[in-house]
Amino acid sequence: MDIPYDFKLDYLSETISKNNYKRILIQLPNGLKKYYKYIVDYLKKQNPHIEIIVSLSATYGACDIAEEHARRINADLLVHIGHNMYPWYKPRINTVFIEAKYKYSLSTSLLNNLIEYLKEIKCKNVGILSVIQHSHNISELKNFLSINGFNPIVGSPKYNVMVSGQVLGCEYSAAIGIKDKVDCFTIISGGMFHALGVYLATTKRVVKIDPYENRIVDITEKGRRLLMKRYGVLMKATDMKTLGIIDGGKPGQYRPWLVKVLSEKARTKGIKTYIFIADELNKHILRNIDLPEIDAYTIVSCPRLPIDDLYDYEKPVLTPGETLMILTGDMSRYIFPW
Numbered sequence: 001m002d003i004p005y006d007f008k009l010d011y012l013s014e015t016i017s018k019n020n021y022k023r024i025l026i027q028l029p030n031g032l033k034k035y036y037k038y039i040v041d042y043l044k045k046q047n048p049h050i051e052i053i054v055s056l057s058a059t060y061g062a063c064d065i066a067e068e069h070a071r072r073i074n075a076d077l078l079v080h081i082g083h084n085m086y087p088w089y090k091p092r093i094n095t096v097f098i099e100a101k102y103k104y105s106l107s108t109s110l111l112n113n114l115i116e117y118l119k120e121i122k123c124k125n126v127g128i129l130s131v132i133q134h135s136h137n138i139s140e141l142k143n144f145l146s147i148n149g150f151n152p153i154v155g156s157p158k159y160n161v162m163v164s165g166q167v168l169g170c171e172y173s174a175a176i177g178i179k180d181k182v183d184c185f186t187i188i189s190g191g192m193f194h195a196l197g198v199y200l201a202t203t204k205r206v207v208k209i210d211p212y213e214n215r216i217v218d219i220t221e222k223g224r225r226l227l228m229k230r231y232g233v234l235m236k237a238t239d240m241k242t243l244g245i246i247d248g249g250k251p252g253q254y255r256p257w258l259v260k261v262l263s264e265k266a267r268t269k270g271i272k273t274y275i276f277i278a279d280e281l282n283k284h285i286l287r288n289i290d291l292p293e294i295d296a297y298t299i300v301s302c303p304r305l306p307i308d309d310l311y312d313y314e315k316p317v318l319t320p321g322e323t324l325m326i327l328t329g330d331m332s333r334y335i336f337p338w
């Protein structure tokens, strides 16, 4: 089996034996779960005395750590694979984060295609961003762009647990901080999730460098259409009289301060609020609590849920940023995500 990610197994193995850990919980995002056997077999070979249990719960970010599973099995170490630490939450369980860096370099053909495209769109000052799996490719991209006469700029996230140029689905300070200095953004990532997030946070041209499909994709038009859709949802909620605010039940998605800010602002506008808390959220759960009197919902647990999962719900489902736009009456600038 080809293992394209670095799970830092020697480091993990050393950490386990140095601390004499006996019972370990491993948590992986769904896309990496298939590597559990490789990881478990390797660690057990190096440390035959240990017991390893794999959590099958879904995790989409370091906001969602399997603390409950770790406590239930009395683990002395939780190994969270696929993310680095979340800026707003530190697990109360002894946790090691393994980022799972993608092992391969950006291919020459991919880089050459990028150069051609950046010339075509006249993007000279190039913002460089990445998800954690490819953050080590940032320096090679930066050098390549410099050698070819571009001015590459890598943004710094506001939070020191994140690395240079890194973005999360809900954290784009590395992009926002350099927005006015760049002509376009590039982002090294698979899928559309993070690239679209960069567009929503900056409304600048975004070119995705996809190492998995070995191609570059300009997602700007898709981003523009998404933004229009979001304004459409916002418009339907501008006259709301009653708002449901849904907080997150998972420790890293519990944001009572944000609930307080939104509900107080709503009160001053004469909008009645009902507050909920949920670990998981989908259309069925929303329909179960929905009443004719509720005009809209705001999700504060994960601000991507309204955009990626609940975008076609029967009533407006808003992010915290969109709710603030309505409550302040300022629609001139799209606020994403909060």
Ligand code: SF4
Binding pocket: 060, 061, 062, 063, 064, 168, 169, 170, 171, 253, 301, 302, 303, 304
């Ligand atoms: S986007 Fe959602 S799942 Fe991802 S880190 Fe943020 S809150 Fe967690």
